Amino acid sequence: MGKQYIVGVIVIILSAVVVDSFISLVTHENPPSDTGRSYEAEYRYEAEIAFRQGDYLKAIGYFDRLIELHPDDVYLIINRGDAYRHMVQYEASLEDYTTAVNIIETLGKKPSHELQLKINYVKYRLSN
Numbered sequence: 001m002g003k004q005y006i007v008g009v010i011v012i013i014l015s016a017v018v019v020d021s022f023i024s025l026v027t028h029e030n031p032p033s034d035t036g037r038s039y040e041a042e043y044r045y046e047a048e049i050a051f052r053q054g055d056y057l058k059a060i061g062y063f064d065r066l067i068e069l070h071p072d073d074v075y076l077i078i079n080r081g082d083a084y085r086h087m088v089q090y091e092a093s094l095e096d097y098t099t100a101v102n103i104i105e106t107l108g109k110k111p112s113h114e115l116q117l118k119i120n121y122v123k124y125r126l127s128n
Contacts, residue, residue: 056083074100085122094122
């Protein structure tokens with residue numbers, strides 16, 4: 001009975017390690033160790049790659065994580081809005097663009113012409 005108990009405990013521990021490793025891999029909690037980049041830099045890199053490859057849902061996931069770390073980063077918010085726009089999720093896109101405008105204006109600046117065009121486009125698509 002002693003050997004069976006020890007084997008059972010070892011199996012449980014190994015199972016927990018395997019599951020934890022799988023979850024880390026799937027959720028990208030840890031960036032690949034060979035890149036030398038920080039978590040944040042890895043998320044930025046992965047978000048940009050996913051966006052360029054047209055995997056907007058994946059890009060949004062990375063932008064979500066980054067925005068949690070930097071809720072006032074206009075660049076991240078606009079890029080997530082762009083990903084939503086490409087996915088034809090215009091309401092979410094408009095929400096991000098509006099948030100970006102509010103942040104920009106609280107800094108005493110004016111939103112770019114490009115951002116205004118994006119907002120107008122999304123509003124047009126929502127009205128049709």
